[in-house]
Amino acid sequence: xxxxxxxxxxxxxxxxxxxxxxxxxxxxxxxxxxxxxxxxxxxxxxxxxxxxxxxxxxxxxxxxxxxxxxxxxxxxxxxxxxxxxxxxxxxxxxxxxxxxxxxxxxxxxxxxxxxxxxxxxxxxxxxxxxxxxxxxxxxxxxxxxxxxxxxxxxxxxxxxxxxxxxxxxxxxxxxxxxxxxxxxxxxxxxxxxxx
Numbered sequence: 001x002x003x004x005x006x007x008x009x010x011x012x013x014x015x016x017x018x019x020x021x022x023x024x025x026x027x028x029x030x031x032x033x034x035x036x037x038x039x040x041x042x043x044x045x046x047x048x049x050x051x052x053x054x055x056x057x058x059x060x061x062x063x064x065x066x067x068x069x070x071x072x073x074x075x076x077x078x079x080x081x082x083x084x085x086x087x088x089x090x091x092x093x094x095x096x097x098x099x100x101x102x103x104x105x106x107x108x109x110x111x112x113x114x115x116x117x118x119x120x121x122x123x124x125x126x127x128x129x130x131x132x133x134x135x136x137x138x139x140x141x142x143x144x145x146x147x148x149x150x151x152x153x154x155x156x157x158x159x160x161x162x163x164x165x166x167x168x169x170x171x172x173x174x175x176x177x178x179x180x181x182x183x184x185x186x187x188x189x190x191x192x193x194x195x
Contacts, residue, residue, distance in 0.1 A: 012050050014040050016061050024103035024165070028058060028111045058111060059119035065104050066126035069097060073133040083140035087188075090134055094161050095180045099173055102165040131155070142191045153191055157184050 018039035022031040033054060034044035051057040072093050080086035098105060112120060134154040135147055142150065161180055171179065 011040070015047060015050055015057070016064065019057055020061055020101075020103040020107050023058070023061075023111055024106035028054065028107075028114045055114065055116055058107075059115045059123075061104070062108055062112065062115055062123050063119060063126070065097075065101070065108070066123050066130070069093075070126050070130040070133070073130055077133055077137060083137050086137045087134075087141060090137060091157075091161075091181055091184045094158065095177050095184075098161045098164040098180070099177060105162045106165045138188070138191070145191050149191070153188060157187050160184060160187060 015036065019031070019036045022035055022039060026035075031054075032044065033047055036054075036057070037044035037047050047057070051060065073090055076089035076093055077086045080089050112123065115123065131151060131154050134157075135150045138145070138150040138154065139147065145153075160183055164176075164180075167176070170176070
């Protein structure tokens with residue numbers, strides 16, 4: 001009987017996912033290479049075939065998620081027919097991310113400072129570009145609101161949606177997604193109340 005063929009990149013993804021869970025639970029400094037290896041069924045030193053060390057693993061993890069969020073946002077906005085549809089798609093994408101990857105949210109919040117500086121700058125740049133996708137859409141919907149206020153509102157909505165490491169599991173996924181969507185839209189509706 002032949003052993004299953006491993007698809008290139010799957011092992012790397014498996015390591016990144018396992019490390020995210022461990023970093024979220026124990027912290028970057030509280031997790032060893034050996035523990036990450038054990039979580040994916042290999043020795044700790046075997047991870048060095050994929051990553052030069054824990055710092056590079058953390059950097060790739062956060063770069064990857066930042067690239068995926070930004071890329072998906074561009075696709076959603078491009079595919080939308082109007083600004084309202086684009087906003088709905090952005091909110092839905094962020095909700096899916098928040099519900100599917102709460103460990104990555106925790107790791108980003110706690111561990112970004114442990115990413116080496118060049119990679120940290122790249123991550124921050126990608127995050128700014130992601131925020132600007134939202135601001136561009138919000139500018140179409142709220143043309144009288146200054147961009148700094150739209151940016152602040154975007155970050156406030158992220159804070160609300162990215163609360164899932166604390167709240168996920170309380171409700172079934174569909175109910176939680178619907179609640180988060182209503183709350184995000186309610187938060188953004190405050191952009192017109194002062195005008």
